[in-house]
Amino acid sequence: MKILITGGAGFIGSAVIRHIIQETQHEVINVDKLTYAGNLENLTSVVDSSRYIFEKVDICDRVNLDRVFSEYKPDAVMHLAAESHVDRSIDGPAAFIQTNIVGTYTLLEAARNYWSKLDTKEKEDFRFHHISTDEVYGDLEDTGELFTESTPYSPSSPYSASKASSDHLVRAWHRTYGLPILITNCSNNYGPYHFPEKLIPLMILNALEGKPLPVYGKGHQIRDWLYVEDHARALLTVLTQGKVSETYNIGGHNEKQNISVVRTICSLLEELTPQKPNGVERFEDLITYVKDRPGHDLRYAIDATKLEKELNWTPLETFESGLRKTVKWYLDNLEWCKNVQDGSYQRERLGKGETT
Template identity: 60%
Template sequence: MTILVTGGAGFIGSNFVLDWLGQSDEPVVNLDKLTYAGNLQNLASLQGDSRHVFVKADIGDYDLILSLLKQHGIRAVVNFAAESHVDRSIHGPEDFIQTNIVGSFRLLEAVRAYWNGLQPAAKDEFHFLHVSTDEVYGSLEKQDPPFAETHQYQPNSPYSASKAASDHLVRAYHHTYGLPVLTTNCSNNYGPYHFPEKLIPLCIQNALTGKPLPIYGDGQQIRDWLYVKDHCSAIRRVLEAGRVGEVYNVGGWNEKANLDVVNTLCAILDELKPRTDGKSYAEQITYVTDRPGHDRRYAIDASKLERELGWRPAETFETGIRKTVQWYLDHQAWVENVVSGDYQSWVEKNYSDRVA
C-alpha cells in the first residue's frame, strides 16, 4: 500500500510526510512543484529512505499524475498542494487561480480516471483527502460563534476564493461521480519548516536580525492557532476513520490577536536568546498599513472532529509556540538557506509601500 502526497515539500506537507514515515512503513510518493515555498531541505532526513519517492511535478499534469497513481498502486491521495499566502494573492492572483482551481481540477480528473479503473475492493478502500483552510468561511465578528462545518462560504481574498472553489470541486466530484473524498478546513498553522513570510517565522527571523516586527493595522486581528504536528495527526485520523463525503474542521482552540502572538514571541526570545543590549525584542514592534480587506477574526469549532473521531490537539499555544521558537533558534542554517534573494525581493515588494 502506498499514499500520494501532493505539496509534500511545503510547510504542512513536509511535516506530514516526516510524521507519516516516523510512524508507519507505508511508502509515500511525494509530488511537489518546488515553487518558492517548496523546499527539499525539509525532507533531508529522508534521503536514501526507500519508503519516500519524490517527484518534482505540477498537480495540473494530468498524464503524470495518472501514471504515478497506476505505477505505485496508490490507495489514498492527500492534497496539500496550493498557493497559500494572502498578500501574494493580492499582488498576483493568477497563480492562485491556476494552482488552486485549475490544478485541483486536473488532479481530481486524474484521480477519478484512476479510481474508476480499480477493482471493486480497491475502489472501496480508496480516499482522496483535500486539505483546505478556515479562510473560505470569511470573517467573524468578536461575538460570533466559531466556524462550524456548515458555515456559509464567504471568502474575502483571491487566495480564500480560490481555495473555496477547490473545496466546491472536491464536493462536486463526490456528489456527481461518487469519488470517495474527505475535506479538512484548518486554522492558522505554525511550527517547524514554516516559510518565513508568515507572521510567526517572519517575526522570529526579523527579531533575531534586528529588523522591525511589522504589525498590520492595530494588531487585533484574531486567529485560531494550530501547531502543525497536531494538524498532521488530525489528517491521519480523518484519513483513517473519516466518513466519506464529510468535512472536518481542524483547530487548536487557541484564539489569539496577532499583537499578542508577537509579544509572546518576544518574551520567549528575551528568555532564550536575549538581545546584546539587554532590551526586549518587543521594542522592534512596528505598526504598518493594514492589508487590503484584512479579515478581522477566524475561529474554528473542531468539536465534530473530536466527537466523531476522538481527536484533540496535543499542544496548547504556550507549549507549541515555545517549541517553534526553539526550533528556529536551532535551525538558523535552514532559515539562511531559505531566505534567498527572491525572498528578499518579495519582502521588499510587500512591505516597502506600507507606511509605519
C-alpha cells in the first residue's frame, strides 16, 4: 500500500513510519507541519528509503492537501497530526481547536474529494484511519471499570474535547458520505523519541540534571501505559485488518499511579546511571509535589479485548520491560535530547520544494 500519514514527525507518527518502512513493503507519504513537537531526527533511520517521502504541509491547508492526494494517490490515510499536550491546551486552547477540529475537517474533505473520484475497487479498498485518545472518555475515578468502545464520551480538558470533536467528525463523514473510516483510541504512550515535556522523558532528563521531579497533587492519578512500538503495530493491524466504521481501543494492560511511574524511573536510573549530579544522593529525593492542574482526571484504563480477539493483537512489552528500554534509550541518546532541549532540531524543517 501507499499510506499517507499525518503528523509523521511526531512521537507516535514517527514510530508508525519506522515500523512500516523497516518491517513491511508499504510506501509512506509523511505530511507534517513541523510544529514544536515535530522532529525530523525521529526519522533518521528511514529518511533514505525509496519508500519514504516527506511533505511539509499543514493539515489546515486544503490547497496543498489536494495537491498531495493528487500527486501521490494514497491507498489509505493514517491521521495522527494533533496538538496533544493537556497542559498546553489549558494555557492556550485555540491551537487545539484549529489543528484537532478544523484540521481534521479539512483533511476529511480533501480525502473525501480524492476518494469520490476513485474507481469502484479503489473506493472499496480505501481507508481513513483516525488515531485518537482514551481521554475522550473522561474520568473513570476509582470505579474499577474499563473504557470500552461503547463508553460514552465525557472529555475534561480542551485537548480531550477537541479530540472528541474530531472523532465525531470522522464518524459523521462515514455516515453521511460513506467515507470508509476506522477509529482507534489509545492509552498513554511512552518510549523512544518522546518529546521531553511529557511525564516519563521529563522525569528522566530532570533527574540526570539534578532538577526537581514535579508530580501533580500526590501523584495518585492512574494511567494505562502502552509502549509506542506496540501501538505502532496495533495501528497497522487495524488499518489492514480492521472492519470499516469500527472503533478499536488500544491499551497496554499497565495501570500505574503517576508516583509509582516516577519512583520506578528513579530506581532504574540508580541502576543504570553510574554518576549522579552533584548534591544528589538518591534520585527519589528530587521528587517534588506541585499543585494539581485544573480538571485533572484521576484514572484512565483501556479494555482492549475487541482488538485482541478480533484482530489477534497483544502488546509485546510489559510496563517493566518497556520502561527499562525507554530509560536506556534516553541514556544512550542524550544528543537527541540536547537538540530538542536547545531547539536545534527545529533548524532542519524544509519540505519538498521549499527553499526557506
